Amino acid sequence: MMDFLIFLSDFIMPLLIFYIIGYGLLSKLSVYDMFIQGAKKGLMTTAELLPTLCGLMAGVSILRASGFLDDAAALAGGVTEWFGLPAPVVPVIFVKMFSSSAATGLVLDLFREYGPDSRIGWMTSIMMSCTETIFYTMSVYFMSVHIKKSRYTLAGALLATLAGVAVSILLAG
Numbered sequence: 001m002m003d004f005l006i007f008l009s010d011f012i013m014p015l016l017i018f019y020i021i022g023y024g025l026l027s028k029l030s031v032y033d034m035f036i037q038g039a040k041k042g043l044m045t046t047a048e049l050l051p052t053l054c055g056l057m058a059g060v061s062i063l064r065a066s067g068f069l070d071d072a073a074a075l076a077g078g079v080t081e082w083f084g085l086p087a088p089v090v091p092v093i094f095v096k097m098f099s100s101s102a103a104t105g106l107v108l109d110l111f112r113e114y115g116p117d118s119r120i121g122w123m124t125s126i127m128m129s130c131t132e133t134i135f136y137t138m139s140v141y142f143m144s145v146h147i148k149k150s151r152y153t154l155a156g157a158l159l160a161t162l163a164g165v166a167v168s169i170l171l172a173g
Helices: 002-026 031-066 068-082 087-096 100-114 119-129 134-144 153-172
Strands: none
Touching: 002 031, 031 068, 031 087, 031 100, 031 134, 068 087, 087 100, 087 119, 087 153, 100 119, 119 153, 134 153
């Protein structure tokens, strides 16, 4: 069964591409022109989002390089330890809200220091998989469709992140 799934996974994407092209040709659509239109729209969206992405990445890099994240973790550590959340994990929570790649860098630092099979390693791994890049996602997706009022999105996303952190503490035990 596993061999069949591996065999199938090698051919899924090419088959999907041929299916789309075949369907377009049978429907007498100009597949290439439609592809070019979609590529143009994708490039326009990328150009609109680039300043926001650069700002988010620069902000996270500045906070990390300045040592602010380490100081904030040390400060919050007394309170978070009481809830079972080790101080070194605190920066991961805040950075993940802005940038998943920057949070991954922090996780790799924690893995180097504590090991991936430690309680901190397990906790951060679980946390990375069950939390979202809230501000990145909101800025990118809302900006791309020109949404100005986010209504309950931020509150819901923060609540979901809190639930993800709680579950990671519970599961890492």
